[in-house]
Amino acid sequence: MQGMIPEDVAKEMEGDPRLSALLADLQEALRSAEDMDSLERVRVAFLGRKGKITSLLQGIRELPAEERRRLGRLGNALKGHLEEELGRRRERLLVEELEESLHRERIDITLPGRHVNFGTRHLLSRIIEEIEDIFVGMGYRVVEGPEVELDYYNFEALNTPDWHPSKSLQDTFYVEVPGGDYEDVLLRTHTSPVQVRVMESTPPPLYVIAPGKAYRHDVPDATHSPMFHQVEGLAVDEGISLGDLKGTLEVFARKMFGEDRRVRFRPHFFPFTEPSAEVDVSCNICGGGGCRVCKGTGWLEILGAGMVDPNVFSYVGYDAEKYSGFAFGMGVERIALLKYGVPDIRFFFDNDLRLLRQY
Amino acid sequence: MRVSLQWLAEYVDLELDAWELAELLTASGTAVESVEKVAGEWRGVVVGRVLEASPHPSADRLTLCKVDVGGEVRDIVCGAPNVAAGILAPVALPGARLPDGTVIGEASIRGVTSQGMLLSEKELGVSEEAEGIMILEEGAREGMDLGEALAAEDTVLVLEITPNRPDCLCMLGVAREVAALTGKELRRPSFSIAETGDPAEGEVRVEILDGDLCSRYVARLIDGVSIGPSPWWMRKRLRGAGVRPINNVVDVTNYVMLELGQPLHAFDYHLLEGGHIIVRRASPTDALTTLDGVQRGLSPDDLLICDSSGPVALAGVMGGENTEVSPGTVKVLLESAHFDPASIMRTSRRHDIASEASYRFERGVDPGGCRYAADRAAFLMQELAGGAVRPGAVDAVAREIEPLRLRMRVGRSGRLIGIPLSQHEAVGILRSLGMGAVAVSEDEVEVEVPTFRPDLEREIDLVEEVARLYGYERVPSTLPRTASNVGQLTFAQRMRRELARVLVGAGLHEAITVSFIPSSWLDVLDRERECLPSEVLRLRNPLSEEASIMRPSLLPGLLEALRFNLNRRIMDVHLFELGRVFLPREGEKLPGEPLRLACAITGRWVPKQWDRQPEEADFFTLKGIWELLACSLHVEGWSLRRATFPFLHPPRSCALMLNGEAAGYMGMVHPRVAQHLEIPAQTAVMEVDVEPLLQAVRAVPEYREIPRFPAVQMDLAVVVGDEVDAGAVEAVIREAGGELLREVRLFDLYRGEQLMQGEKSLAYNLVFYALDRTLRDEEAQDIWREIVRSLGERLGARLR
Numbered sequence A: 001m002q003g004m005i006p007e008d009v010a011k012e013m014e015g016d017p018r019l020s021a022l023l024a025d026l027q028e029a030l031r032s033a034e035d036m037d038s039l040e041r042v043r044v045a046f047l048g049r050k051g052k053i054t055s056l057l058q059g060i061r062e063l064p065a066e067e068r069r070r071l072g073r074l075g076n077a078l079k080g081h082l083e084e085e086l087g088r089r090r091e092r093l094l095v096e097e098l099e100e101s102l103h104r105e106r107i108d109i110t111l112p113g114r115h116v117n118f119g120t121r122h123l124l125s126r127i128i129e130e131i132e133d134i135f136v137g138m139g140y141r142v143v144e145g146p147e148v149e150l151d152y153y154n155f156e157a158l159n160t161p162d163w164h165p166s167k168s169l170q171d172t173f174y175v176e177v178p179g180g181d182y183e184d185v186l187l188r189t190h191t192s193p194v195q196v197r198v199m200e201s202t203p204p205p206l207y208v209i210a211p212g213k214a215y216r217h218d219v220p221d222a223t224h225s226p227m228f229h230q231v232e233g234l235a236v237d238e239g240i241s242l243g244d245l246k247g248t249l250e251v252f253a254r255k256m257f258g259e260d261r262r263v264r265f266r267p268h269f270f271p272f273t274e275p276s277a278e279v280d281v282s283c284n285i286c287g288g289g290g291c292r293v294c295k296g297t298g299w300l301e302i303l304g305a306g307m308v309d310p311n312v313f314s315y316v317g318y319d320a321e322k323y324s325g326f327a328f329g330m331g332v333e334r335i336a337l338l339k340y341g342v343p344d345i346r347f348f349f350d351n352d353l354r355l356l357r358q359y
Numbered sequence B: 001m002r003v004s005l006q007w008l009a010e011y012v013d014l015e016l017d018a019w020e021l022a023e024l025l026t027a028s029g030t031a032v033e034s035v036e037k038v039a040g041e042w043r044g045v046v047v048g049r050v051l052e053a054s055p056h057p058s059a060d061r062l063t064l065c066k067v068d069v070g071g072e073v074r075d076i077v078c079g080a081p082n083v084a085a086g087i088l089a090p091v092a093l094p095g096a097r098l099p100d101g102t103v104i105g106e107a108s109i110r111g112v113t114s115q116g117m118l119l120s121e122k123e124l125g126v127s128e129e130a131e132g133i134m135i136l137e138e139g140a141r142e143g144m145d146l147g148e149a150l151a152a153e154d155t156v157l158v159l160e161i162t163p164n165r166p167d168c169l170c171m172l173g174v175a176r177e178v179a180a181l182t183g184k185e186l187r188r189p190s191f192s193i194a195e196t197g198d199p200a201e202g203e204v205r206v207e208i209l210d211g212d213l214c215s216r217y218v219a220r221l222i223d224g225v226s227i228g229p230s231p232w233w234m235r236k237r238l239r240g241a242g243v244r245p246i247n248n249v250v251d252v253t254n255y256v257m258l259e260l261g262q263p264l265h266a267f268d269y270h271l272l273e274g275g276h277i278i279v280r281r282a283s284p285t286d287a288l289t290t291l292d293g294v295q296r297g298l299s300p301d302d303l304l305i306c307d308s309s310g311p312v313a314l315a316g317v318m319g320g321e322n323t324e325v326s327p328g329t330v331k332v333l334l335e336s337a338h339f340d341p342a343s344i345m346r347t348s349r350r351h352d353i354a355s356e357a358s359y360r361f362e363r364g365v366d367p368g369g370c371r372y373a374a375d376r377a378a379f380l381m382q383e384l385a386g387g388a389v390r391p392g393a394v395d396a397v398a399r400e401i402e403p404l405r406l407r408m409r410v411g412r413s414g415r416l417i418g419i420p421l422s423q424h425e426a427v428g429i430l431r432s433l434g435m436g437a438v439a440v441s442e443d444e445v446e447v448e449v450p451t452f453r454p455d456l457e458r459e460i461d462l463v464e465e466v467a468r469l470y471g472y473e474r475v476p477s478t479l480p481r482t483a484s485n486v487g488q489l490t491f492a493q494r495m496r497r498e499l500a501r502v503l504v505g506a507g508l509h510e511a512i513t514v515s516f517i518p519s520s521w522l523d524v525l526d527r528e529r530e531c532l533p534s535e536v537l538r539l540r541n542p543l544s545e546e547a548s549i550m551r552p553s554l555l556p557g558l559l560e561a562l563r564f565n566l567n568r569r570i571m572d573v574h575l576f577e578l579g580r581v582f583l584p585r586e587g588e589k590l591p592g593e594p595l596r597l598a599c600a601i602t603g604r605w606v607p608k609q610w611d612r613q614p615e616e617a618d619f620f621t622l623k624g625i626w627e628l629l630a631c632s633l634h635v636e637g638w639s640l641r642r643a644t645f646p647f648l649h650p651p652r653s654c655a656l657m658l659n660g661e662a663a664g665y666m667g668m669v670h671p672r673v674a675q676h677l678e679i680p681a682q683t684a685v686m687e688v689d690v691e692p693l694l695q696a697v698r699a700v701p702e703y704r705e706i707p708r709f710p711a712v713q714m715d716l717a718v719v720v721g722d723e724v725d726a727g728a729v730e731a732v733i734r735e736a737g738g739e740l741l742r743e744v745r746l747f748d749l750y751r752g753e754q755l756m757q758g759e760k761s762l763a764y765n766l767v768f769y770a771l772d773r774t775l776r777d778e779e780a781q782d783i784w785r786e787i788v789r790s791l792g793e794r795l796g797a798r799l800r
């Protein structure tokens, strides 16, 4: 009852013997009212048609006017306060009841979640997409060419002489064409023939990359596969320089391998570029100090590149005096081996779910 | 190419250590693959002088020696036949360790104590020579550590020489690079020959009949040689370079080849008929047995060295047995010639001989260096084999090969590299490489290319020389001005990615399988070639029969991947692949390479869980994936049509139609195929051509009005004969339902007790609404009744 009735009203009631008795009864009744039923009993006992407060208020009619007003005021105040109190208690009981019933609905959240099937992109596809995205971001288009190629595109127009060792049956797969006796149909040994095809069909300026499969006559082992993936790149424009090639591949290498990686360009030789370069990134395993993966050099070779040889331009009818360009090619499996630590190139084509699910 | 730094230092001052030098060479295009420290692995082996050698009292073959090992004389028992008083030889003292791990101790041999051991080259691990003990040259002190006496400590750089740089296949060439890179002077070997006797001219005649294949032939005559082993230092250098020492005369030819890059050949002059050298193509009657003992059938394309009676060598590739230098040889005809690279390559390929000589000739030997190399070798034979060099050389020139003259535009070259290049700098770099370079105008430089650089033929070749000597590292990194260029994937490229993404989201793993398949697979899948093409693309030179055909379908590879996993006890396999297949085209050299999408699933699609039963993958799992794909990509105008394929379960397969054309298949594998491949028959597969699929994609889906008025939902359960397809029922429902029927969804299929044999019940949920008003229930009921009537009339269906 404490706090239910304002203090001054309570004091006034104490002074009246009828009211003080009523108040005492009410306090007693409320003290034990801890559930809905007893609350209802209190309501009936005091506020019902024959309830004590109701009766009090009915009985004041016979009293003198002043006394009637005073008791009426106090009685109504008591009625209002009691109704409020009952409401409060009911609400509290409802909340407690709900809480209790929810508690009974406890679940074991450590049980496994309901199965949802889980699929993965092949690691090589992801790497190719990553490479594509980096170059698309630098303004390149993605183009494709056939995997079964003509000698002309794979070798000749790439300035590779007829006697070149890579053309031998030990290095290149040749294809039998049904109904024809041709010796110049082969599985492309690199994605570079796409360069020639694109230049044949598109005038400069040209900024393209060409991802795809390539084939070499290698018996499979940990680092060789007769089928593998490459991404070729080609930029031809006015005023393209070796410095542009360096800048472009530095951007690529850092985006692909990490911003903190160092990039190194070493002169090299390819038949269809001049000057040519091999490009290394600093070894992430030893940080450049030398380890087994980088064979003690601190560097990992990731791609070959160079300025497009003027002979190649003359094959496709580009003006080598007006335009210059650079080209590069990288092995996707090699990047996967280096970036993801897959130890054996054959794993990529086994399609072992235990490997596929890891990426 | 293996380069000993000790040897290299004869031609150029080396102020850098091996690692610095390696870095410098690598940065200029001569990649250093490894740096090898070479040290004598001998501990406790010293130089000893045999003071006395007397027979062992109780063993004929053994010798008792008194050996001075430096201030101390030891008794050593030796079994070698060549031991003699006065010689210097390596001695292993007790406690010494040999390279093979043997530790030498004091030993009693037939009653005589041996306080050490005289060693053979084999025991020292320096050669296979085990016949006698190694005899050291005078000059070493008794007691000196053997490693020191032999100057055995050395560093070898293993260089990767690119095919365009034949000039670097010799010590002098590498030294030239090093000199250019370090600004040092190049020292060519200098020597002087003491010519004696009659001029060579009188006894040697050289005729070049095929001047297109041999531009020049220099012959020198060295008389009175005594054949024997070369001195240790030469054998060491040869071995260090990977060449097996043979005898002093042959070793000299190899040594000079390694030193100057000119392959040489020594003939036993007395075995050459008429002292006559004829250089000509082979004729059909020619025959030759080469030094390796193989009788060679010759082709008219092979260039031969002949004497008056016939072939004596396969020019530039290998000498003949008939004129080989042997221990009895006293007079040597030395050949130093220049042969055509392509011809040498063809001959070396044809006969499958890869010799040090052919390797160099193939790549290009300096046509101007024949005489100098001949002189150098003659000098060394004079010094090491005691030969008398006859005055003069017989120098036959069929074709004069003049140095090439080129012009380089300095401004353009600098722009191509991306550096500010001055004429002074360009000239300096070119000269450092041994080229003649003169400024001829403000911009241009005229360059005389020495004959040892056959790779420099064009201006761009000179640009490369300047760039690599300038240093790629010094070239500033820039980016092309591509502002006008927009990079973007094409619609098809984006859709292909989307396709893969949807399938991954659906729970499939992407596989990449190799494009070659075994020919036997075709028979397994389609013996009669009903579906797979009858003509396939075969490899002329497959690695094996198992990888001999370019796949005409993705199915074999995917099923193989399935099997790979099953064999590893991974039983639930859900795979897809996006890749090209290869289909020959009539009248075309190149095949069609359509991109295909294939899926294969087997095992459980949903595993058993703590509150769920497992769900097996089947036809409808795959169909669901296809529907998801079609829906996500907005593929329009597709359908499945009952069809049989030889590799699919006949009534559980269908053709996938896109805009009325068959574009693929879907079904369960044929039990026969499953059995053959040892995969479960419960395997669902599909394959579809990606191009028609993407053509059926609606790139920009159309806006369809969203209903604002409530819909009426009604259920419909009908009984039809078992042979009636659900698709036919749905088609009738949709047709009879008209445009107000918006959705039809099958939610139950029942066969069993409550129905007659051969009947099934199908229950549908139907959704009706109008876009312009609230549909009254009566309207929907009218349509519903029309549907029921139509089903009864057309399919004999009754309400359930």
Ligand SMILES: [Zn+2]
Binding pocket: A283, A284, A285, A286, A287, A288, A289, A290, A291, A292, A293, A294, A295, A296, A298, A299
């Ligand atoms: Zn490392």
